[in-house]
Amino acid sequence: MKHNHPLAKEGRERERESRGKIPIHMMEVCNCIEPQWPADELLMKYQYISDFFIAVAYFSIPLELIYFVKKSAVFPYRWVLVQFGAFIVLCGATHLINLWTFTTHSRTVALVMTTAKVLTAVVSCATALMLVHIIPDLLSVKTRELFLKNKAAELDREMGLIRTQEETGRHVRMLTHEIRSTLDRHTILKTTLVELGRTLALEECALWMPTRTGLELQLSYTLRQQHPVNYTVPIQLPVINQVFGTSRAVKISPNSPVARLRPVSGKYLLGEVVAVRVPLLHLSNFQINDWPELSTKRYALMVLMLPSDSARQWHVHELELVEVVADQVAVALSHAAILEESMRARDLLMEQNVALDLARREAETAIRARNDFLAVMNHEMRTPMHAIIALSSLLQETELTPEQRLMVETVLKSSSLLATLMNDVLDLSRLEDGSLQLELGTFNLHTLFREVLNLIKPIAVVKKLPITLNLAPDLPEFVVGDEKRLMQIILNIVGNAVKFSKQGSISVTALVTKSDNRAPPDFFVVPTGSHFYLRVKVKDLGAGINPQDIPKLFTKFAQTQSLATRSSGGSGLGLAISKRFVNLMEGNIWIESDGVGKGCTAIFDVKLGISNESKQSGIPKVPVNPQPGNFAGLKVLVMDENGVSRMVTKGLLVHLGCEVTTVSSNEECLRVVSHEHKVVFMDVCMPGVENYQIALRIHEKFTKRHQRPLLVALTGNTDKSTKEKCMSFGLDGVLLKPVSLDNMRNVLSDLLEHRVLYEAM
C-alpha cells in the first residue's frame, strides 16, 4: 500500500509548485512504490472524505457541547469549555483547510493552513496543560457524586425505617386512644384486642386473666371466637413464666397451651405467636415516687397470632408496638379501677349527704316546732297564769273564812310557783338557744343589793337567819349592765343560801375583784378601763355540800338535797340559769364548801361597765305629773299690741296663778318693767325688728343676770329665722301663739327651772 509519507507529500507540493514553474516529469523520484493504478486518487479520496467528516465532527462537537451545557446550566468550567471548543474548532478548521491541499493550491491556502495549524498547536498545548489541572477535579467530582449517591441510598433506608416507626407510633396512639377512650374495664380489654387485631392483621388475639385464686389463667377475651369457654391453664407453666419474667414481647411456640385456642387443622403452617404480659396494677401498688414493685404482681397474658399461611414474621417494630400497647392497657385498667373506686366513694358521700340533709331538716323542724311551742306557751300559758294570780290576790283581799283563806293561799302559792317555773324554763331554753341578749342599762348597784336584801329579809327573819350585807368601799355606785338579770342571779344565790340553811347566818359580800384574789385557776380577771369585775360572795353556815356534788350543781334539774329539804320547792333550774347569765356577762360562778354540814360559799364574778357620769345622766324617769299651777304670785309682764290676744294671754297666766301686768307698747314695757317681774312675754308678731329691740333694751337695763326677767317671745310663725332672730336678740324662749293652757304651764315650769326654753314650739 502506498503510504502518504511526507516526502510524497512534499513531492506533491513540489509538484504543485512546480506546475507553475517546474514541469511534472522533473519531479524527484522517491523510493516509494507507486502502484499502476492511480491509488493516490483513491487514497486521496478517502483522505478527503475522512478529513471532511473529521472537520464536520470537529465542528459539531463544540456545538453539541454548547447546546448541552446551555441546557444544563450548571457547569463550572466554562473557560475550559471555551478553550476546548477553540481547540476543537481549530482542529476542525485545520482538517477543513486540508481539504484544499489535496489539489493544487495557492500559496495563500498554504499560509492559511500553516496559521491554522500553528494556532491549533498552541491551543491544544494550552488545553493539554489546562487539563492537567482540571481532570483531577473532575474526577473528584465524580467520587463525590458517588459518595452522595451512597448517602442518599442510606437516607432512603433510614427514611423507610422512620416511616415504619412513625406508622407504628400512629398505630400505638390510635390504639391507646381507643383503649383510653373508655373507662370501663371490659371495653378496654375488648378494644385492645380488636384494635391490635386490626392494626397487625392478626388471626387471633387472646387475653388470659388470672383467676381469683391466682393459680390459673383463664381465657377471658378472644378476638374471633365468640364465646370463650371456661378454659384455664395452670399459671406455673414454663412458657408462662418465661413471658411473665420479662416486660418484652416474647415469641412462643404455636403449640404451647396458651396459643392453642382453636382446633388445629393440622395441615397448615401455624402463624408465629407472640405473648406479652400485662401488669394488673392494684391501687395499693402505687407509691408516690417509684413505680409499683414487682413483688406482688398479678399479670394477665396477651397472646397474638399471625395468620396461618401468610409466612409473615414478627418484625421488631411490631413487637415494640405490642409491648407499648400492653403497658397502655395496664395504665388504662388502673385508671378504670381508680375511677370505680372514686365513683363508689362519691356515691357513698352522696348518700351520707342526703342522710345528713334529712337529719338537718328534721332538726330544724324540731327546733322550729319547739320555738313555736315556746312562743305559744309563753303567751298562752302566761295569760291565764296572770289571771289566776291576780284574781287569787284579789280574792285574798275579800272576806273569807279561814278555810277559804287557806285554800286561796295555797292556790296563790302554787300558781306563783308555776309561773316561776314557766319563766325559768322559758328563760333557760332561750339561753340555750343563744337567743337571749342582755339588756344593758345604767343602774345603781348599791340600791340593787339593798333591794335584794329587802326581798329576802322576810323569809330570813322567819327562819331566824340573820343576813348581813358588806359592800366594798371602792364598789362603784352607778354601773352599766343588765339590772334585771343581775338581780335574778343574786336573788337566786341568796335565796338558795336561805333555803338550804337551817341555822347560822348568811353574809353577802360585794367587791371589785383584783387579780390577787383567789379565783378558779383557769380564769383571769383583767379590769379594763371602762369595765370592772364585780365579785359577790354569799356565805352560809347551813347544810353544806359534798365536794363531789359541786360540779353537778349547775346542771339542769339536778338536785343534790335529800327529799326532806326539797320541800322548799324549786325546779333545780335556778343555778343553771344563774350560771348561764353569769357566762353571758363574761364571768364565772363556783361554789366552795368544806363538806357536809360545814356550810358553803357561792362566789360569782361578772363584768360590769362603769357609768361615766358621777350623777345619773338626766333624770332616768321623767316625773310625769306636772305641777298644777305652782306659780302663785309669780310676777309677769305681758306686752302685746293686740288687745284681744293680750287679754287672752293675761287670762291664761292669771288662771295659772300669776300676777299679770299688761302693756301695749314697747315704751310702756320699758317703763313698767322692773326686777320684780320674773318673766316678760312679748308679742313679736308685727313685722320688723322694733319688737326685738326691746329685748336688747331690757338687757341693757338689767346688767345683773339674776335680776333680769326672762324674756319670752310670742309669735305666730315658727320658722327657723324667727328662732334665730330671737336667740340673737337675747331672748330666752319662743312660744307659738295661740298658747294652750297646758303648754303655758309646762313652759313656765321648764323656764323657771332651766332659765332657758327653746322647745315649746
Added chain:
Amino acid sequence: MDLVQMQKSLQDYTKSLFLEGVLDSQFLQLQQLQDESNPDFVSQVVTLFFQDSDRILNDLSLSLDQQVVDFKKVDPHVHQLKGSSSSIGAQRVKNACVVFRNFCEQQNVEACHRCLQQVKQEYYLVKNRLETLFKLEQQIVASGGMIPAMELGF
C-alpha cells in the same frame, strides 16, 4: 224650755260651731280659763274682739276705697285682725285674713276688695253665732242651771 233641754241645745249648738269650722280649739282654751275668779272671761274677750274688729273693718273699708291704696296701711290692720281672731279661735275669720294678707303683699286691689268682703262675711257670721251662744248661756244661767263644760268628744 226645760233646763236639761236648754243645756243640750247649747251643747249641740256649740258642737255645730266647731264642726262647721267657725270656731276652733282656741275657743275651748278660753272657756277653760273661765272660772270662779273670772266668770265672764269669755264674754269679755269676745266683746273686746267685736269692738276691735268693727273698728278695723271700718278702717279697712276706708283704706281700700281710696284712689291710691296704701298697702302699707292696709297690711297692719289685717294683721291685727288675724291676731285677734286667732286668739279667740275664730278660725274662718283668721283664714280669710291670711288670704287677705297674701293679696296685700301682691298689691292686688281687686282681690283685696274681694277678700275684705269675705272677711266681713265671716266676721258677721261668727259674731252672729257667738251672740246666739251667749244668749243661750244667759238663758241657762237665768234658769239657775250651770253651763256644761264642753267635751271635745267627737
